[in-house]
Amino acid sequence: MKEQFGNPSSTHAMGKAAERAVGISRRQVACLIGASDDREVVFTSGGTESNHTAIRSALEASEGRKKIVTSTVEHSSVRKLCDRLEKEGYEVCRIPVDRDGALSLPDFRRALDGRTAVVTLMMANNESGVIFPVAEWAEWVKACGSFFHVDAIQAPGKLALDVARSGADFISFAAHKCYGPKGVGALYVRHETKLNPLFWGGAQERGRRAGTENVAGIVGFGAACEWAGKGLEQALRDIRTLRDRFEDEITRKIPGSVVQGRRSERLPNTSLITFTGIDAEALLYALDQKNICVSMGSACLSGSNEPSHVLTAMGASEEEAKSSLRFSFGRMTHETEVTHLIAALVEWIKP
Numbered sequence: 001m002k003e004q005f006g007n008p009s010s011t012h013a014m015g016k017a018a019e020r021a022v023g024i025s026r027r028q029v030a031c032l033i034g035a036s037d038d039r040e041v042v043f044t045s046g047g048t049e050s051n052h053t054a055i056r057s058a059l060e061a062s063e064g065r066k067k068i069v070t071s072t073v074e075h076s077s078v079r080k081l082c083d084r085l086e087k088e089g090y091e092v093c094r095i096p097v098d099r100d101g102a103l104s105l106p107d108f109r110r111a112l113d114g115r116t117a118v119v120t121l122m123m124a125n126n127e128s129g130v131i132f133p134v135a136e137w138a139e140w141v142k143a144c145g146s147f148f149h150v151d152a153i154q155a156p157g158k159l160a161l162d163v164a165r166s167g168a169d170f171i172s173f174a175a176h177k178c179y180g181p182k183g184v185g186a187l188y189v190r191h192e193t194k195l196n197p198l199f200w201g202g203a204q205e206r207g208r209r210a211g212t213e214n215v216a217g218i219v220g221f222g223a224a225c226e227w228a229g230k231g232l233e234q235a236l237r238d239i240r241t242l243r244d245r246f247e248d249e250i251t252r253k254i255p256g257s258v259v260q261g262r263r264s265e266r267l268p269n270t271s272l273i274t275f276t277g278i279d280a281e282a283l284l285y286a287l288d289q290k291n292i293c294v295s296m297g298s299a300c301l302s303g304s305n306e307p308s309h310v311l312t313a314m315g316a317s318e319e320e321a322k323s324s325l326r327f328s329f330g331r332m333t334h335e336t337e338v339t340h341l342i343a344a345l346v347e348w349i350k351p
Contacts, residue, residue, distance in 0.1 A: 001216045008213050009204060018215050025222025029186055032225040033152075033173065034162035037191055042205050043218050046185040047153040047174035048077040049198065053187055053209070054170035055081060055120055057196040058147035059090070062117035065146070067091045069111045069119045071103055072313035075126055078151060079309070082120075091115070099315045101130035101261040109140060116146040123152040123171075124159065127310040127326055128261040129270025131159070138167025147193075153177055153185075157228035158236065158267045169193045175217065179331075180224030184217030235331050240268035242338050243329045247271055249342050254349050260314065260324065274316065274324040278349060284325060286348050292341055295326045 006014025008022050022043070030038035044050045055068070055078070070082055072094045086092045093111040096104050103121075112119070119141045124131045134150050141148040149170040155161060157178035163171050171188040175181055189195045189208070201210030247259050256276035275283065280296050287294055296308070307321030316324070327341070 004215065004219075008215060009202065018213075021219050022213055022215060025218045025225075028222035028225045029173070032156055032161065032178070032229045033171070033188060034164055035188055036164040039206065040163075040188055040191055042187045042189055042195065042208050043213060043221075044185045044187055044209060045214070046183055047075070047151070047172055047177075050153075050170075050172035050174070050185050050187040051075070051077045051120075051149070051151055052081055053195070053198040054149040054172060055085075055118055056198060057194075058118035058149060058170070059085070060196045061194060062147065065115055065117035067093060067113075067115040067117055069093045069095065069108070069116055069146075071095045071097060071121055071132075073097050073101065073125055073128075073130075073310045074120070074122055075151060075153070078120055078122070090117075097130075097313055100264040101125060101128045101310075101314050102264050103132055108137070112140055112144040112146070114144060116144050118147040118149055120149040120151065122154070123150050124154040124267050125261075125310060126154050127270075127308060128264075128272045128314070129154075129266035130261040130264045131266060133265075134168065135166045142167065154267060154270075156225065157232070158239075158269055160232060163188050170195075175221035175224055178224050178228040181217045181220040184214050184221050186221070236268050239329050239331065239333070242333055242335065243268060243271055243327075246327065246329070246338050246342065247273070250345060253342070253346050260311065260316070269329045271327040271329070272311075272324060273327065274311075274320050275349060276320070276323060278323050280323050280325050283345075283348060287341075287344055290340070290344050292344060295328070296324070 004017045004021050006018040008015055008019040026038045026041050030041050068082055068090055082092045095108045121132055121134055123134055138148055148168045150168040152171045153174045156173055169190050174185040195208045197208055199210040204210055204213055251257050258274045260272040284294055284296055307318045311321040
């Protein structure tokens, strides 16, 4: 922000320096996600823009097709866009999940037909952490001739990624989910896939995303990706060990506590727990007083009085959904912090 503050679209020396910095970051992002060519990475303002760009681009390119296939547990940036598109005349087919958050494959396969314009599914759920094996489903999606968009915003730094072999046409990412700055993201666009811009104006991002680049954010994104990729396998093992220890002790020490999605494959850092009969909002504030930061559902919907749509889609009652908290672990989480968290929960709930 102080030394390379030039506009990367400018031809003077400061502009060229900023352009080089953006290019380095593009390669760093491409390396972490497993893109075969860094030109497949388009920088955006974040996950929401990436999701909207991909879905609307696919619809624009799908002449005569008016069907969108998605799931009942998608992030609000996809879910609410689909609600809007339904009002615009598109057919939206929402595939249910079971009690463990796994997608109903019979319903999914039946939904794929010649009317399908785009399939949009998340790689990993932002609340439950449940992973959808999207690469295994890509062949079914391509067989019906539709575009495939994957919301992988939760995945970088938490899963080993190989987008080149994923079979998806578009994949969305956000920097702040892998320790980068907020307000910057990326959209992977497979090299043979045409991208119809969401914004029009300048020729930035090879004409695919108009607007002056957020150079500082992009550089921060690239640095975060490089850091997240170092020692990834060991970091994931360590995080999973902490998370599993937490879940084992909580379910043993607090009767009625239930780990949601536990029988499904999940991200190693996410734990969504229902504390039967407990007001989760009151518990959240009590933990906050002890400098412990947890969430009720998605941060994007904080302040909403509605129960988590993810939990209700998984078959939880409204009461269960309002008795649930999401705990997130990371590379900076220590054993002593987990011990502190467990003690605080046991003290407040008093089993």
